[in-house]
Structures are given as C-alpha cells and as structure tokens.
Amino acid sequence: MIKQGLLEFWAFGLKQAWACLFGGYLLALMLVSQYWYPFTTLHRYDFLFLAALAFQGLLLALKLESPREALVILVFHLVATVMELFKTMDGINAWAYPGQAALKLGNVPLFAGFMYSAVGSYIARVWRLFDFRFSHYPRRRWTLLLALLAYLNFFGHHYFWDLRWLLLGAVAALFWRVDIYFKVKTEHRRMPLLLGWLLVALFIWFAENIATYCKVWLYPNQVDGWQMVGIGKLGAWYLLMMLSFVLVSLIHRPQAPAKVKAALLSRLCGRFLPAGHRRP
Secondary structure: OHHHHHHHHHHHHHHHHHOOOOHHHHHHHHHHHHOOOOOOOOOOHHHHHHHHHHHHHHHHHOOOOHHHHHHHHHHHHHHHHHHHHOOOOOOOOOEEEOOOOOOOOOOEEEEHHHHHHHHHHHHHHHHHOOOOHHHHHOOHHHHHHHHHHHHHHHHHHOOOOOHHHHHHHHHHHHOOOEEEEEEEOOOOOEEHHHHHHHHHHHHHHHHHHHHHOOOOOEEHHHHOOOOOOOOOOOOOOHHHHHHHHHHHHHOOOOOHHHHHHHHHHHHHHHHHOHHHHHOO
C-alpha cells in the first residue's frame, strides 16, 4: 500500500513537471542568463523573447500543445502586456525592467507577456494531463464576471479603493463548494479547488522571487538591493490564478466526474420517468 502511494506520488510529480515545461524553461533561461550571457550584440530581454517564442513554436510543432491552447496563451500574452504597460508607466511604477531591449512597448520588453503565458500554458497542460473533473462548478457567466472584475481591479486600485479582499471573498463564496478531481494513474483523486489554486499561487510566488533575484524585473524596494517579495503579493497571484483558470475553461469545458453525472441522471430519471419505468 505504501509502495503504491509512493509510486502514485512520483507519477504526480512527473506530470506536474511536464505541465510546467514552459514555465520551467523560462526560469532556467533567467537563471543561466543572469550568471552567463555571451551575446554582446543582443539584449538579454530580446534573447529571452526570441527563445520563448521559439520554444512555443516547438511545442506546437511537436503537438505538445494544441492550436486552441496556443490561442489562449496568446490571449494571456496580450492581456498581460496591457497590464504591464499600465503598471510600468510613469506615475505608477509598480515595478520596472532594469535592462535594455529593442523589442519592447513603452517600458515593457515583449518577453514580459510570456511570463504570464507560462501560467496559461501550465493550466491548459495540467488540465489535460490530469483529466480534470469538477463538482458544483458555477455558471460560466459568473466566473467570467468575477475574472473581469479582478482584472479591472489591477488597474483601478491605483485610483480608487483596492477591492482585492472583497474579490477574494467573492472567489471563496462562488467556488467554496467546488471540488477538483484529478487522475494521476487510474482513479480520480479529489481536492477543494480553492486549495489547489492556493498551492499554485504559492508556487508562482516562489518563481517570482527567483525572477526578481535574477533582476528580470524589480519592485521599488528591490532597486537598492534584492529582498524577498512580500507574502502579501500572494493575494494578487491568487486572483490571477482564478482569472487564468477561467480563461482556460473557455477551451477546456469543466466536466463533472462520472459518479456525479450518474447521480444527476438518476435524479432526472426519477423526476421525469413514470413510476413503472423507474428502477426499483
């Protein structure tokens, strides 16, 4: 029994690593290029952008990502770039990119959007690899509305109230009944979706610390010397996780587990079939 559990845990880790392929590749590039960068005529950010673009093309060519998943990743890139342009403009300066780049918009190197795309790539791949199923998943229109409000708050809190905690409460209220079912080997395991998002948001927070340590971008309090990103940033990453999940749900429709479908079918049959046609 213990051996079987360890084997399943090992398989879980391997699948997670495979799902993180794009994000892991970007982090590796950041670390290596921080300590060894041999190209004198190519800015580091431009190299990172071209390397990320080539890797994305390779994933498509090898059919490790579908065209529909690539489309969602492109949407991530565009949505993230708009937010980056706002966050780095004069007067906001939420963070900054300290290096030079020829391929950039405003103060934002084009590479920046790929860091968010990595999150979208991970969710799309892990959804497929673990054959996700959900119980009590809310209606799409409510999830889309909540995702839109979270996105708008990333801009609006610089001018109005920061509704982050109110939005986190709304996320908890909308998704508190949702369980995610994931298949490691043969059978589906269950976890509260809110807990799953927290674990991934925590992982992104760790990755953010690595990226800022490599000086890919810097927060104002890191300009004179690196220090860890505050744990309070976890709330923003949690909302981003919810937003990312909702976007990916547009191509991977949330489905109920087989036993939930069977229960619903049984209830429908019991409600609409004549008594003589019902199962005893």
